[in-house]
Structure formats: structure tokens, C-alpha cells
Amino acid sequence: MIAAVLKLMRPRQWTKNLILFVAVVFAGRALVLTDALNSVLGFVLFCFLSSSVYVLNDVVDAPYDRRHPVKKDRPIASGRISRGAGAVLFAVFAAGSLGLSFWMLGWKFGACAVTYFVLNLGYSFGLKRVVIVDVVVIAMGFVARAVAGIYAIVAEPGQISEWLLICTFFLALFLGFSKRRGEITDLSENAVAHRPILASYSPKLIDEMVGITTASSVMSYSLYTIWPGTVARLGTKNMIYTIPFVVYGIFRYLYLIHKKGKGASPSAILIEDRPLQGNILLYVAAVFLILYVFK
Numbered sequence: 419m420i421a422a423v424l425k426l427m428r429p430r431q432w433t434k435n436l437i438l439f440v441a442v443v444f445a446g447r448a449l450v451l452t453d454a455l456n457s458v459l460g461f462v463l464f465c466f467l468s469s470s471v472y473v474l475n476d477v478v479d480a481p482y483d484r485r486h487p488v489k490k491d492r493p494i495a496s497g498r499i500s501r502g503a504g505a506v507l508f509a510v511f512a513a514g515s516l517g518l519s520f521w522m523l524g525w526k527f528g529a530c531a532v533t534y535f536v537l538n539l540g541y542s543f544g545l546k547r548v549v550i551v552d553v554v555v556i557a558m559g560f561v562a563r564a565v566a567g568i569y570a571i572v573a574e575p576g577q578i579s580e581w582l583l584i585c586t587f588f589l590a591l592f593l594g595f596s597k598r599r600g601e602i603t604d605l606s607e608n609a610v611a612h613r614p615i616l617a618s619y620s621p622k623l624i625d626e627m628v629g630i631t632t633a634s635s636v637m638s639y640s641l642y643t644i645w646p647g648t649v650a651r652l653g654t655k656n657m658i659y660t661i662p663f664v665v666y667g668i669f670r671y672l673y674l675i676h677k678k679g680k681g682a683s684p685s686a687i688l689i690e691d692r693p694l695q696g697n698i699l700l701y702v703a704a705v706f707l708i709l710y711v712f713k
Contacts, residue, residue, distance in 0.1 A: 422493040423507065426476060427469035430685050435464040437560055437586060441567035441578055446652065446709055453571035460523055460570035463515050464563060467531055470511035471538040477504040478542050482613065523570055530566035534559050549618035550627075553598065557590035579651065581642035588638055592631040592668070593684045596675055599624040603679060632668055639664050656708045663701035670694050 438461050439448075447453040476483065476494040483495035493499040499507075516535065520528035537559050546552045564586045568578050598619055610617045642648055643657040670693055674680040680687055688694065 422498045426493045428472045432465045437563045438567035456570045467515040473508040526569040534562040553594035556594045560590035585638040588634040
């Protein structure tokens with residue numbers, strides 16, 4: 419039973435919550451113990467909050483998941499956990515994480531957590547069936563996480579460039595549309611039976627939107643690195659040297675989608691692809707050296 423609950427929580431998906439650490443790193447406060455601990459706490463709270471959303475999705479989508487070659491083995495779809503028990507777990511995780519968010523990290527962080535939660539409720543109960551809006555809602559969930567990271571630390575929103583939030587939004591759109599493409603490709607004729615909204619998409623349409631979001635992600639990050647406000651805030655012009663890592667990471671992801679047939683699970687790609695992992699480690703090292711060592 420414990421193993422089934424853990425699988426239901428989808429810990430592999432918690433990598434998405436790493437976006438909360440963007441604020442503490444790019445505000446130059448990663449070595450401030452209080453801020454670092456608050457960021458870790460915010461990450462843990464969002465892990466449980468996101469797990470509550472995953473449980474809810476599994477409860478709602480169980481009939482569709484049973485038609486999926488992989489998702490049919492999920493605890494609720496397979497019958498190892500009943501839909502009623504899943505609803506109870508959803509309530510416990512949601513109430514606990516939201517309550518602790520307000521109590522431990524303040525009302526602004528709590529408001530971001532509620533925003534993320536409401537977006538996902540809207541997604542689960544209708545917005546996932548509205549073409550394009552379904553992916554936009556997912557992207558806004560990433561932005562809510564990023565803003566929550568700001569309020570988890572002792573910093574004002576002005577300490578984090580708006581360009582980083584814009585980049586987060588476009589990068590999340592890129593991942594969301596890539597996921598839709600992967601689902602269409604992997605499931606072929608069973609795609610619509612699993613996720614009805616896929617009937618409104620086509621590989622060509624998604625490729626066009628992925629192209630736009632790819633360019634927007636790279637451009638918004640590039641503008642962030644050279645923006646006068648960023649240079650003044652960080653006290654360095656050297657963030658421009660991290661652009662190649664961002665470009666390679668996005669291009670590597672596109673390669674995995676188009677040449678390796680991946681993309682349906684962004685978290686799986688992040689966990690399994692060694693070149694992408696190496697690139698992320700090099701990027702993190704470069705940012706740390708620029709902001710904390712050679713500043």
C-alpha cells in the first residue's frame with residue numbers, strides 16, 4: 419500500500435518544482451542560510467501540493483488512463499487504490515501543504531500556492547479540454563512556482579528580473595507543446611481515446627508552436643542576461659556566457675523529440691538523458707561561478 423501511495427505521488431515529477439530555486443540563486447542569496455532553508459521548505463511544500471494535483475488527476479482520469487499502455491498501471495487506474503481513497507489522499511495533501519504554506523512562509527507564498535492549486539483545479543475540471551489553453555494553464559503553473567520562490571526568501575519581486583519570469587513561461591510552453599507532440603506520436607490511433615484534446619492538435623501545428631516558443635525562450639533568456647537592470651542587480655555582465663548552455667539544452671530536447679521519439683514525459687527525459695544532465699550541471703556551475711565566485 420505504501421509503495422502504491424508513493425507511486426501515486428509521482429516523485430519523479432517533483433523535478434518541476436526545482437524552478438522555485440531560481441529566485442534564491444539569481445537574487446544572489448543562495449549562500450544565505452535562512453533564504454536557502456526557506457527555498458528548500460518551499461520546494462518540499464510544493465512537492466506535496468503538486469502530488470495532491472497528480473492524485474486528483476489520477477482520480478478524474480482513471481477511465482482514460484486505463485486505455486494508455488503505460489498509465490494503465492498507475493495505482494488508481496489499476497485498482498490498487500480506489501478512487502475514494504485517492505480523493506481522501508488528495509484532500510490531505512492539499513490541505514496540509516496549503517495550510518503550512520501560509521503558516522511557515524507567509525501569505526504571499528501561500529497566495530502563490532493557492533494560485534497554482536486553483537490553476538490545476540481548473541485544468542483538471544475543464545481547461546484541459548480547451549485547445550491551447552490547456553498548455554497555457556500548465557505554463558502559468560510554472561510561473562506561479564517561480565513567483566513562489568521569490569516570496570519564499572527575504573526578497574522583493576524587483577530583485578528578480580521580469581525577463582526570467584517571461585523565460586519561465588515560454589520554456590514551460592515549449593515543454594507543454596512538446597509533451598502533446600510526444601503523446602500524439604507515441605499513442606498514434608489511441609491518442610484521442612487517452613486524451614480527447616489531442617484531436618484538436620496535429621504534429622504540424624504543434625511543431626509551429628514549438629518553433630515559436632523555442633525562439634521566445636532563447637530570446638527572453640538572452641535579453642535577461644544583457645538587460646541593464648539585470649547587470650546592475652547582479653553586479654556582473656558575465657551571465658551572457660551562460661546562453662550557450664541554454665541553447666544546447668533546448669536543442670538537445672528537440673533532438674530527443676524528433677530523432678529519439680521522446681517528449682511525452684519531460685521528467686523522464688531529465689532523469690534519463692546523460693548529455694542533458696551534464697549540460698544542466700555545467701550551467702549550474704557556470705551560474706554559481708559567475709554570481710558567487712568571480713563576481
